[in-house]
Amino acid sequence: MKAIQVSFDEKLLARLDEDPEVKKLGRSEVMRRAVAIYLRRRRSDAIRDAYRRAYGDRKKRDDDLSGWANEGTWPAE
Numbered sequence: 001m002k003a004i005q006v007s008f009d010e011k012l013l014a015r016l017d018e019d020p021e022v023k024k025l026g027r028s029e030v031m032r033r034a035v036a037i038y039l040r041r042r043r044s045d046a047i048r049d050a051y052r053r054a055y056g057d058r059k060k061r062d063d064d065l066s067g068w069a070n071e072g073t074w075p076a077e
Contacts, residue, residue: 006031
């Protein structure tokens with residue numbers, strides 16, 4: 001692991017240090033977990049936004065696909 005330096009407001013740091021999980025696991029572990037959660041959420045948000053951009057405008061999508069419903073045929077049995 002690589003050590004880094006992070007600055008915190010004194011009140012925020014005091015609140016962090018009061019947390020039972022921080023007391024048990026230490027600041028570094030809790031911060032690693034928090035960053036991992038943050039990055040997963042950002043990735044999930046980016047994927048969701050990409051889907052919305054691609055498929056979000058239902059009216060436009062329906063207009064783009066109109067007329068194709070009867071084009072497909074099932075093979076005769």
